[in-house]
Amino acid sequence: MDEREGQFDEAVEAAYAQALKLLVRREHSRRELARKLVERDHPRPAADAALDRLxxxxxxxxxRFAEEYARARFAKGYGPRRVEAELREHGIGPEGMAHAALERGEERSLAAAQLAKRFGDAPPADARERAKRTRYLQQRGFDPEVCARLLRDAGNPEEEAGF
Structure with a gap:
């Protein structure tokens, strides 16, 4: 083994140790770890080799990152569209998104809980209030169809079972 290979192996070991320290604190996506390693002056090839090993x-x-991240974001009241956008920013592809998805009924329940938390249980008084609530839910990442149906059914509890 020549000197250059030895230096590369040492760089890989250093990047590996740094990445493990980061992973002990919380899950990270591969893209996120690569960025942090490069920011900490680990050469890109060594960082990639360390990430392959990990x-x-x-x-x-x-x-695993996508599942944990989505679970935490859903628990904070964010909808699936927003969570998917955030996962894309972390470098998670469609295959990872499938493990972080909500069922349609779960999305409706989560949206209803957020609506009740923010606005109480009273139905919207007028179209302006309905629009305000719709914007709130959509900004949190809920599907427009779910928002519309939820607000339309807000005053008709017997129709909610049909969603």
């Missing part, structure tokens, strides 16, 4: 060992998983 992935092969099961210490880093984009799927």
């Amino acid at each position: 992935e092969a060992e099961g210490a880093q998983s984009d799927q």
Whole structure:
């Protein structure tokens, strides 16, 4: 082994150790870890090699990151559209998104809970109030169809079961 290979192996080990320290605190996506390693002056090839090793060992998983991240964001009251956009920013592809999805009924329940938390249980008084509530839900990442149906059914509890 020549000197250059030894230096590369040392760089990989240093990047690997740094990445493990980051992963101990919380899950990270591969893109996020790569960015943080490069910011900490680890050469890109060494960082990539370290991330390949972590992935092969099961210490880093984009799927696990997506599931955990989505669960935390849903618990904070964000809708699936917003969570998907945030996951894309973290470098998660469509295969990871599938593990972080909500069922349609779950989305409606989450949206209803957010609406009640923010505005109480009273139905919207007029069209202006309905628009305000719709904007609120859509900004949190809920599907426009779910928002519209939820607000339309707000005054008709017998229709809610049909969603």
